Amino acid sequence: MFNYYLRLALRSMRRTPILTALMVLALGLGIGAFMTTFTVYYLMSGDPIPHKSGVLFAVQLDNWDPNNPPTESAKDVQPQLTWQDGQNLLNADTPALRQVHMYASGAIVVPEGDEPPFDETIRATSHEFFAMFDVPFLYGRPWDQRADQDRASIAVIGRELNDKLFSGENSVGQRIQLDGNFFEVIGVIDDWQPTPRFYHVDAGGSFADTEQVFLPLTRAIDEPMGPRGNTNCWAPINEDLPVMEAFLQSECVWTQFWAELESPEQAAAYKDYLDNYARDQKAAGRFPRPLNTFLSDVNAWMEVNGVVGNDNRVQLRLSFLFLLVCVLNTVGLLMAKFLGKGGEVALRRAMGASRGAVFTQNLVEVGTIGVLGGLTGVGFAWLGLRAVETLYRGYQHLVNLDPLLLIVAVGLSVIAAITAGLYPVWRVSRLQPAGLLKTQ
Amino acid sequence: MLKMSDISKVYRTELVETHALRELSLHVDEGEFVAVTGPSGSGKTTFLNIAGLLESPTSGLFELDGADVGRLNDRERSRIRNEKVGFIFQSFNLIPDLSLADNVDVPLRYRGWSGVERRRAIGEMLDLVGLGSRQNYLPSQLSGGQQQRVAIARALAGKPRFLLADEPTGNLDSEMAGQVMLLLEQINRAGTTIIMVTHDPELAARAHRNIHILDGRASDLPLGTHSKVMHLPGREAARV
Numbered sequence: 001m002f003n004y005y006l007r008l009a010l011r012s013m014r015r016t017p018i019l020t021a022l023m024v025l026a027l028g029l030g031i032g033a034f035m036t037t038f039t040v041y042y043l044m045s046g047d048p049i050p051h052k053s054g055v056l057f058a059v060q061l062d063n064w065d066p067n068n069p070p071t072e073s074a075k076d077v078q079p080q081l082t083w084q085d086g087q088n089l090l091n092a093d094t095p096a097l098r099q100v101h102m103y104a105s106g107a108i109v110v111p112e113g114d115e116p117p118f119d120e121t122i123r124a125t126s127h128e129f130f131a132m133f134d135v136p137f138l139y140g141r142p143w144d145q146r147a148d149q150d151r152a153s154i155a156v157i158g159r160e161l162n163d164k165l166f167s168g169e170n171s172v173g174q175r176i177q178l179d180g181n182f183f184e185v186i187g188v189i190d191d192w193q194p195t196p197r198f199y200h201v202d203a204g205g206s207f208a209d210t211e212q213v214f215l216p217l218t219r220a221i222d223e224p225m226g227p228r229g230n231t232n233c234w235a236p237i238n239e240d241l242p243v244m245e246a247f248l249q250s251e252c253v254w255t256q257f258w259a260e261l262e263s264p265e266q267a268a269a270y271k272d273y274l275d276n277y278a279r280d281q282k283a284a285g286r287f288p289r290p291l292n293t294f295l296s297d298v299n300a301w302m303e304v305n306g307v308v309g310n311d312n313r314v315q316l317r318l319s320f321l322f323l324l325v326c327v328l329n330t331v332g333l334l335m336a337k338f339l340g341k342g343g344e345v346a347l348r349r350a351m352g353a354s355r356g357a358v359f360t361q362n363l364v365e366v367g368t369i370g371v372l373g374g375l376t377g378v379g380f381a382w383l384g385l386r387a388v389e390t391l392y393r394g395y396q397h398l399v400n401l402d403p404l405l406l407i408v409a410v411g412l413s414v415i416a417a418i419t420a421g422l423y424p425v426w427r428v429s430r431l432q433p434a435g436l437l438k439t440q
Numbered sequence: 441m442l443k444m445s446d447i448s449k450v451y452r453t454e455l456v457e458t459h460a461l462r463e464l465s466l467h468v469d470e471g472e473f474v475a476v477t478g479p480s481g482s483g484k485t486t487f488l489n490i491a492g493l494l495e496s497p498t499s500g501l502f503e504l505d506g507a508d509v510g511r512l513n514d515r516e517r518s519r520i521r522n523e524k525v526g527f528i529f530q531s532f533n534l535i536p537d538l539s540l541a542d543n544v545d546v547p548l549r550y551r552g553w554s555g556v557e558r559r560r561a562i563g564e565m566l567d568l569v570g571l572g573s574r575q576n577y578l579p580s581q582l583s584g585g586q587q588q589r590v591a592i593a594r595a596l597a598g599k600p601r602f603l604l605a606d607e608p609t610g611n612l613d614s615e616m617a618g619q620v621m622l623l624l625e626q627i628n629r630a631g632t633t634i635i636m637v638t639h640d641p642e643l644a645a646r647a648h649r650n651i652h653i654l655d656g657r658a659s660d661l662p663l664g665t666h667s668k669v670m671h672l673p674g675r676e677a678a679r680v
């Protein structure tokens with residue numbers, strides 16, 4: 001019977017094309033608006049590295065101004081570390097399986113040939129970045145601890161940059177020129193875009209592209225390559241020292257620090273280590289505030305940094321309310337449509353259709369409208385996401401409808417249509433056929 | 441086959457109580473061709489709706505083939521309606537955007553027959569009414585008489601025990617009405633019971649039996665007296 005009902009549904013929709021189009025449009029708009037905000041919200045709040053998010057921890061130490069308000073949670077502590085604290089932890093014998101100290105920078109890339117120079121983002125990092133974050137390699141390999149110690153002039157580059165500079169060929173052994181200095185390419189990473197870009201989520205950067213050049217941290221400092229991204233200071237910098245030296249010794253925070261901790265016991269031991277480190281620093285005259293050290297795994301870190309803002313939640317709620325308004329409009333349109341076919345319903349009842357059969361037949365029609373509304377909604381969502389992409393810089397990784405979201409959109413539309421249609425369909429199935437047959 | 445005993449039907453609103461049928465009793469045997477007459481508002485249509493299980497009586501006993509069908513639930517009533525009753529309406533009630541074959545198919549769909557069975561029944565019935573070659577036509581491509589023949593084919597397709605015809609020739613000119621009446625007589629001769637509501641004394645005279653309904657009560661009329669009754673005022677007719 002389903003095929004028969006489907007045929008009747010399509011025929012009925014052709015019979016009232018304007019009413020049908022209005023319903024499909026109403027549902028499509030509601031679904032489109034909701035799916036646009038939901039897609040952004042879903043990808044924003046997604047786990048960027050699900051297989052490891054529970055064992056990767058961002059490290060926070062509180063070296064800040066004692067006059068600041070008291071600390072109640074990790075949100076009240078600076079999300080970055082000073083250079084000296086990062087280096088102290090990196091070089092210490094801690095309980096962590098791996099540690100990474102890094103910062104964001106940039107340089108002018110000078111291509112060989114006639115291509116003009118261009119600016120490129122750089123991640124200056126200690127060597128375990130690649131293993132810790134499971135970075136996939138297309139060619140070559142990451143560097144090792146020795147290269148860090150030797151301050152080697154080597155680089156790992158991204159696939160996009162490799163395509164640009166070397167036409168996608170294996171560029172291991174080639175050289176790239178950054179700010180006038182040459183670096184040997186030892187590896188090319190494959191497409192890799194954790195969303196959000198959890199390892200560095202400062203303001204505006206949560207959804208930025210991954211960097212295209214990775215250099216040993218020590219080498220970048222030697223250059224020196226200055227930081228790009230938030231740099232916060234609360235104490236004056238020693239003006240008697242050279243600028244870079246003074247900056248590295250300052251209380252300015254601008255580096256990111258992560259630890260890989262395999263078990264709760266290891267995490268507890270690492271936390272103890274951090275507390276002891278902070279006590280040592282207090283004893284040395286630093287860290288004037290109470291003892292505030294924090295370890296946050298990847299998902300907690302997204303919360304601490306407010307990656308999904310309240311605005312996004314409000315938008316999601318508003319778009320859901322808009323969807324409800326569209327559904328209510330659809331209820332009215334469905335009432336008009338179904339009560340208009342009372343004569344046919346009465347005839348079918350006279351021919352032996354039970355109320356249940358009439359209900360099911362019309363529910364199939366409502367579901368078909370829902371499917372069409374869902375497909376229209378996917379179209380509107382695509383347009384909405386393109387608008388988000390145009391209006392908001394840095395959201396380009398959040399504006400793709402994946403297959404799961406397509407299914408969700410159509411499913412949601414069918415549910416919305418059936419919800420909207422339940423009352424009209426019930427009403428039409430309860431019509432008394434006797435009176436309607438006479439007036440046909 | 442069809443037996444009604446003391447059937448009453450009362451329609452109630454907040455302000456008014458209308459007695460459409462008052463302790464109506466009648467019995468129709470298998471194979472009969474019964475004409476039901478009566479003035480407007482006398483209860484003919486209500487009688488037809490109850491006979492066709494489209495409405496339930498307020499009180500009284502309604503039996504079909506010996507079984508009490510007056511108090512069944514919707515599903516049971518629908519099943520019996522589908523299997524035992526065929527409806528023919530004054531305004532044909534064909535679905536305009538379905539082909540003739542699809543119109544005839546409507547009751548068969550609810551019967552659960554296979555596609556082969558349905559196609560065979562549709563072909564046979566449209567052949568019977570002389571429209572076998574026009575299965576894919578739309579109703580709007582036919583004359584009124586032809587449309588009523590399609591409606592008859594639809595009513596007969598599920599091989600019902602009886603046909604309920606409500607003014608089946610009311611919308612037709614005399615020539616087409618005659619053709620439709622001939623077809624109904626042919627169907628009746630083949631064994632199908634027919635109960636036909638009509639205002640036309642000539643058509644009523646062609647039935648085997650005439651039942652007159654007045655003020656919600658039914659009475660048998662001797663054949664041939666129908667035309668006289670039709671011209672009498674309502675109260676006097678009740679005494680005929």
